[in-house]
Amino acid sequence: MTEVSLRQLTKQFGSFRAVDGISLEIGHGAFVSLLGPSGCGKTTTLKLIAGFEAVDGGAILFDGADVARLPAERRDIGMVFQNYALFPHLTVGGNLAFGLEMRKRPREEIARRTAEVLEMVQLQGLAGRYPRELSGGQQQRVALARALVIEPRILLLDEPLANLDAKLRDEMRFFIRDLQKRVGITTIYVTHDQSEALTMSDQVVVMFGGRIAQIGAPEDIYDRPASRAVADFVGRVNVIDARVTAAAAGGFQVATELGAFGLAGTAQPGQTLALALRPEAIGLTAGGDATVIAAAYSGGLVDYRVRTAQGRVLDVQAFPVPRFAVGDAVRLDVAAERLWPLA
């Protein structure tokens, strides 16, 4: 297991700062996701850690030793690529043996380790196949096995599920997370998919424009976003204007167009705030002064769009029972504890 720390990491492409002073501490055996829209610098950060791009400034420490000047082949990392990057001219066994051959391991050890990882990813008996003869999910697991067979210090995954269909993607999430826990390897996972980041990670690092917008546990990121941009990127959010009416030790009162609420924290009376409210934190009951203007049924849940008496449009997510139709009058019940003031 390895501890990774990034210190003021920067990478410049021409006049574009792809990575702009990233600092991050990743503990032994942690699973950390870099989450952000395309172009936010998450993949570049991963390439810097892997050694595929040269660092322009800052340090990359593995257990305290700076590896930023080491070539990729000497960093001892396992990497899974978005398109798997399996060697098409080698069989599954050849792909798995490649890293061990580079390390000049004896033939018996290569055979033993290859068989072990094949079993670990549940692909026993496929060692003789070529990658093109495998399904997408199988290729994915071979890529994982190839990265892990060398027993690397850290595991890097670059959007590994992006090319799989939805059902397989859900399966692979659990599979990867389970495997990572069993192996106990420090893992950095790059994705633009917030639900992947939230379901798999110990820590989520949200990135925008080459900088870190927030670091936190999935619950922190989702329920206590640091900014409106983070709240927006990680799931849908309603932003509600509020005015502080009274403050006391450990809490304060706000007035909003959805009613008055008590919140924890400190604020000055008279101050105005923006509050984040997730769609599922609003309940609907029949009869009220709000109107359903759109409803989309998606199986387990229904996504509503509701207009308040004041004319504000809110996103609401609720269970299908009771069900409301477009035009129905509804009352909004806000779960006050889910209101979160945005900085």
Add this chain to the structure above:
Amino acid sequence: MTRRAAPLLLILPAALVLTVFLLIPYFNIVLMSVRMPGNGVPYAPGWTLGNFAKFFADPFYLEQLGNTLWIGAVTTLACLVIGYPVALQLARGSGALRGLRYGIVLTPLLVGIVIRSYGWTILLGNNGVINRSLVGWGLIEAPLPLMYNGLGIIIALTHVLLPFMILPIMGAIQGIDPALELAARSLGAGRNTAFRRVVVPLSLPGIQAGCILVFVLAISAYVTPALIGGLRVKTAAVSVVDALIDSFQWPFGSAMALILAVIGGGVVLGFARATRMAWVRRR
């Protein structure tokens, strides 16, 4: 017209052209190769296998065939050695001059074959630019034999056929996902090892295609060997034309042409077999 007949109708023009201008002449060559040789006329009545026997009984023709295959093999190897780095550079390089470099690679194909071969005689001759310069600088006493021998033919053919090696290899390298090299690096391979273990094997289909193209074109080349080799070194293709045009021996010339085609085809088939890649998708 039924739906199924339409595709057949579409290939009809191509099939017609091939039949009239390829299959029928080929059939005629086969027929001619077993006719009796004539005296003062192209051929005499009657049938014989003597034309083939004559070829295989004469060490002169066998040696010439061997020389032709040798020249083809060396030309192929020279094109591969010179062409691979160029193909790699073209496939992986970037920048504003890429189009220009691509154009330069194609230049041998843009000049007429006679003019190009004649150009080489100016360079390679005893009184040619190369020898005059070397003698002038005092580097050699007497001119090097660069023309009227196999070396001259190989030099000129390599120049002409280089694009046929470069283009398929370039295509193959362009088709290699750059992530594969990164994957190899992450697994502990240095730059050179990654190139040797990943890029070279994955460019083999291009190498195979390029080698076959260059070899076939080299052993069947006529103008360049005729001009550079002159009367002293003759390749099989030159001898075929001699027999057909100069000495008017149509049956023997046809037999020689067939032998050259069959043996050349055999070499290509053997090469393709030997370099067969299990991982290449076949349908």
